[in-house]
Each structure stands twice: as structure tokens, then as C-alpha cells.
Amino acid sequence: EPEVTQTPSHQVTQMGQEVILRCVPISNHLYFYWYRQILGQKVEFLVSFYNNEISEKSEIFDDQFSVERPDGSNFTLKIRSTKLEDSAMYFCASSLIASYGEQYFGPGTRLTVT
Amino acid sequence: DAKTTQPTSMDCAEGRAANLPCNHSTISGNEYVYWYRQIHSQGPQYIIHGLKNNETNEMASLIITEDRKSSTLILPHATLRDTAVYYCIVRDSGGSNYKLTFGKGTLLTVNP
Numbered sequence: 001e002p003e004v005t006q007t008p009s010h011q012v013t014q015m016g017q018e019v020i021l022r023c024v025p026i027s028n029h030l031y032f033y034w035y036r037q038i039l040g041q042k043v044e045f046l047v048s049f050y051n052n053e054i055s056e057k058s059e060i061f062d063d064q065f066s067v068e069r070p071d072g073s074n075f076t077l078k079i080r081s082t083k084l085e086d087s088a089m090y091f092c093a094s095s096l097i098a099s100y101g102e103q104y105f106g107p108g109t110r111l112t113v114t
Numbered sequence: 115d116a117k118t119t120q121p122t123s124m125d126c127a128e129g130r131a132a133n134l135p136c137n138h139s140t141i142s143g144n145e146y147v148y149w150y151r152q153i154h155s156q157g158p159q160y161i162i163h164g165l166k167n168n169e170t171n172e173m174a175s176l177i178i179t180e181d182r183k184s185s186t187l188i189l190p191h192a193t194l195r196d197t198a199v200y201y202c203i204v205r206d207s208g209g210s211n212y213k214l215t216f217g218k219g220t221l222l223t224v225n226p
Contacts, residue, residue, distance in 0.1 A: 004157075031212065043158060043201075048212035056212045091157045100146055100207040103214060105157030 002026045004106035006092050012112045013082055021077045021109045023092030032075045033093040033103060034067065036060070043091070049075065050098065082113045117141070117204045123221040126196075132189040134220055136202030139183045144207050147178060148214070149187045151198040158201065158216070161187065165207075192224045 005024045013019050025032050034046040047057040049067050066078045075094075079086055089110050093103040119137040126132040138147060148163040162169055162176045164185075169176045175188040189196055201219040 033212070035214075042218060043152070043214075043216040045213035045215065050212075058213070089155070093157075098212050100163075100205070102148070102160040102163060104160060108155070108157050 004092055004094055004104050006090075006106040006109050008109060009107070010110045010112070012114065015084060015113055016081050019079050019082055019111065021079075021090050021092075021111070023075045023077075023106055024073050025075055025092065025094030026096075026104055027073070029094035029096050029104075031055075031095045031098045031101070031103075032067075032069070033095075034077045035091045035093065035105075036088040037091065037108075038085075038088045046077070048098075055098070079111075082111075084113050087111055087113045117215075118202045118217055120200075120202055120217065120220045122218070123223070125223050125225055126189075126192045128194055128224055128226050129191055132187075132192040132196065132222055132224070134187040134189075134200050134202075134222060135184065136186070137184045138202070138204045141182050141204050142206075145204050146207055147176065147182075147185050148203040148205055149174070149176065150201045150203065150214070150216075151196075152201070152219070153195075153198040158214075161200075192222075194224050194226065196222065197224045198222060 007022045032049045037043045047061045048055045064080045089108040091108045092106045095101040095103045149161040150158040152158045164176045178185045199219040
């Protein structure tokens with residue numbers, strides 16, 4: 001069964017450093033998403049991406065964040081200058097349809113900012 | 115914020131049916147009801163969704179009341195691996211809505 005994969009599973013970085021989180025969505029999916037979950041809190045939407053552009057983003061997704069689909073398979077989330085409060089699980093998801101299609105999530109990357 | 119209300123936690127005996135309720139009294143005509151679950155620290159997993167008719171798949175059944183103000187997710191024969199947080203999400207089917215808005219969900223504990 002096709003699945004969303006994410007690398008690395010755990011990333012430790014120092015405050016102020018740039019990190020890139022990587023995702024490989026399901027191959028025929030067209031819509032891609034990033035969510036995050038701070039420990040003990042809700043899963044929060046960050047951004048959605050379709051046709052090589054951002055289609056929706058939350059207030060959390062400020063200028064420190066960017067997304068890219070550098071090739072036909074990868075989808076990345078970059079945090080330019082990490083802060084302590086960026087420590088969280090980051091989940092990538094993909095879907096075939098946007099508005100009423102189910103989203104399939106990856107296993108997540110645990111980002112720890114020290 | 116989340117448009118749904120769910121109990122904080124529920125218990126179920128292994129092998130029995132687990133019935134998870136959700137209230138969504140302000141749901142509008144073009145909003146679907148989705149259920150996801152999150153097993154500890156893993157990514158959310160899609161379970162089922164519906165608009166107004168009852169739905170069934172290999173994982174669960176979704177029963178939506180006629181007025182659509184509440185729904186119940188049924189896991190017919192719960193196993194220990196079904197222990198997870200279950201999220202009921204109401205989502206507009208409109209073309210510009212992409213995100214899922216997660217609430218706190220219901221922690222279902224399946225006991226041996």
C-alpha cells in the first residue's frame with residue numbers, strides 16, 4: 001500500500017540554524033500539506049501546496065517557513081532560523097483531491113531545537 | 115476553532131464494539147464529517163468520512179443523524195491496537211478549503 005514517507009525521523013538543531021524536513025508524498029497525489037504538533041498539543045495546519053504554489057497557509061507559517069517541491073517526488077519544509085518554540089513533530093500529508101479528499105499522513109519528523 | 119465536541123476519553127473492552135460520539139450542531143449543508151485517529155506519536159490516520167448517509171469501510175462505520183448535528187464512529191470489534199486518539203473533524207467541501215482542523219479528540223483505551 002502506498003504511503004507518505006518522511007526524513008529524518010528525528011532532527012536536532014541549534015537555535016538560529018536552518019533545517020529542511022523532507023517528505024515523499026504518495027506518487028499520484030496532487031495536494032501536499034505540512035502540519036505540526038507541539039508535544040501534548042493539537043495537530044496544527046501549517047500550509048497546503050498545489051501546482052507548485054501555496055494554496056493556503058496558517059498564521060504559524062510566517063516568513064521563517066518555506067515549502068518547495070524541488071523535483072517530481074520530494075516535498076520539503078524549510079525553517080530558516082529555528083527557534084526553541086519550533087520544537088515539535090512535523091507531519092507531511094498528501095491527497096489526490098483537495099476539498100473533500102482524505103489526506104494521508106507520514107510518520108512525522110521530530111524536530112528538537114536546543 | 116474546532117466545530118466539534120467529543121468526550122475527552124472512553125474505555126472499551128477488547129472484542130467489543132467501540133462507539134465514539136461527536137457533536138457538530140453547527141454543521142452546514144456542504145460540510146463533511148471526517149474521522150481520523152492518532153496512535154501515540156504517529157501521524158494521523160484517515161478512517162472514514164461522510165456527508166449525510168451512513169458509511170462503512172474495512173475499518174469502521176460512520177452513523178450520521180438525520181439532522182446531521184451528531185455522528186458516531188463505530189469500531190465493530192475493537193482490538194488493543196485501536197487504542198488511540200480519535201478526531202472528529204467537520205470540513206467544508208468548498209474549493210478553497212484545504213486544511214484539516216484538529217481538536218483534542220477522544221482518547222479511546224481498549225482494555226484486555
